[in-house]
Amino acid sequence: MTTTTAAVLGAGSWGTAFAKVLADAGADVTIWARREQVAAAIREYGTNPDYLPAVRLPERVTATSDAGKAIAGADLVVLAVPSQTLRGNLANWAAFLEPDATLVSLMKGIELGTTKRMSEVVVETAGVPADRVAVVSGPNLAAEIAAEQPAATVVACIDMARATVVQRAVTTSYFRPYTNEDVLGCELGGAVKNVIALAYGIATAMRLGDNTKATLITRGLAETARLGVALGADPLTFAGLAGLGDLVATCSSPLSRNRTFGEHLGRGETLEEAQAATRQTAEGVKSCLAIRDLARTHNVDMPITEQVEKVCHEGVDPRKALIALMSRETKAE
Structure with missing residues (x-):
C-alpha cells in the first residue's frame, strides 16, 4: 500500500x-x-x-x-x-x-x-x-x-x-x-455557525442565561437550514455533525474564536478593539456580510445573522440588537 x-x-x-x-x-x-x-x-x-x-x-x-x-x-x-x-x-x-x-x-x-x-x-x-x-x-x-x-x-x-x-x-x-x-450543506453549516457563535458570545458577555443560549443555537440552526434548503442542500445535513454538531461546539467552547470575539463585542468593545484583543481570524465577522447578502438574494429570513452583521459592521449596540430580535412578529415554529 x-x-x-x-x-x-x-x-x-x-x-x-x-x-x-x-x-x-x-x-x-x-x-x-x-x-x-x-x-x-x-x-x-x-x-x-x-x-x-x-x-x-x-x-x-x-x-x-x-x-x-x-x-x-x-x-x-x-x-x-x-x-x-x-x-x-x-x-x-x-x-x-x-x-x-x-x-x-x-x-x-x-x-x-x-x-x-x-x-x-x-x-x-x-x-x-x-x-x-x-x-x-x-x-x-x-x-x-x-x-x-x-x-x-x-x-x-x-x-x-x-x-x-x-x-x-x-x-x-x-x-x-x-x-x-452534500458538499453545499456541509459548507453552509460550517460558515453560518460562526455567525451564530458570535451571537452566542455576545449573549455570554451580557450574562444571559441558558434559555437565551439554547434559543440562539436552535433558532440559529433553523435559519441555517432555511438558507440551505433554498440553495438545494439536504435538510438532514443540518441535524448532523456539520450542522448541529459544529454549531454546538463553536457556540459553547471558550476555545472558539468566534464565540470569544462575540464576547468582546458583548462587553461593548468596537470591532477594531475586539480584533486587537483576539489576534486571530474570526471568520464569522466577514462572512456575516456575505451570508446576509446570500440570504437576501434568495429571500430567506435570517434574523440572527442580520443583527450580528449590524453589531459587527454598523455599530449597533448588542442590547438594541437583542430587543430587535425579541420584538419581531410572533409566528409558528
Whole structure:
C-alpha cells in the first residue's frame, strides 16, 4: 500500500492540527507556512511556536515557506488559509497541483463580494472539476484534536470514492470521519455557525442565561437550514455533525474564536478593539456580510445573522440588537 503524500497550506491552529492527524494516520505531510521562521521551527523542533506550541508534531511532518515545494507530488492538497485570502493564494498555487490531486478545504466561510462557498472558489480559481474537491467540516476545535481528544468530522465530496480516500487518510484512534455527498450543506453549516457563535458570545458577555443560549443555537440552526434548503442542500445535513454538531461546539467552547470575539463585542468593545484583543481570524465577522447578502438574494429570513452583521459592521449596540430580535412578529415554529 502506497503512502499518502499531503500538503497542508496554512500553518494556523487547524492546519497544524490537521497535519498531525494526517501524519498519525500514516501520511507524509508538508506544511506550508507564510513565514519562514514558523516553517523552520516546525522542521527543527517539531512544534509550531505561534499556534499549538505545546503540541509535538509527528516525525512525518515537515514544513516549508515555499508553496511549490509543499504541493509538488502531493496526493492531497489541504487548504487551511483564512477564507477571504483563498482566491488570491490559490491563483498563485494552482500551477503546482498534480493532475489528479484531491483538494481538501478546511475553510468555513463565504467569499465577500461573490457570495461563493469555498469549494466554488477552489473550482473557479484552480480550474479543477468539482469532483476533485472535498470539504472537511464538523465539531473540530483544533486544540482538542491536537491533544488527541476523541472527535468526529464529515468529509463531503460529490465523488464518494474520493471522499472515501480522504476518509481513510484522516482516520485515527481519536479522529473519526464520516462521508457525505452534500458538499453545499456541509459548507453552509460550517460558515453560518460562526455567525451564530458570535451571537452566542455576545449573549455570554451580557450574562444571559441558558434559555437565551439554547434559543440562539436552535433558532440559529433553523435559519441555517432555511438558507440551505433554498440553495438545494439536504435538510438532514443540518441535524448532523456539520450542522448541529459544529454549531454546538463553536457556540459553547471558550476555545472558539468566534464565540470569544462575540464576547468582546458583548462587553461593548468596537470591532477594531475586539480584533486587537483576539489576534486571530474570526471568520464569522466577514462572512456575516456575505451570508446576509446570500440570504437576501434568495429571500430567506435570517434574523440572527442580520443583527450580528449590524453589531459587527454598523455599530449597533448588542442590547438594541437583542430587543430587535425579541420584538419581531410572533409566528409558528
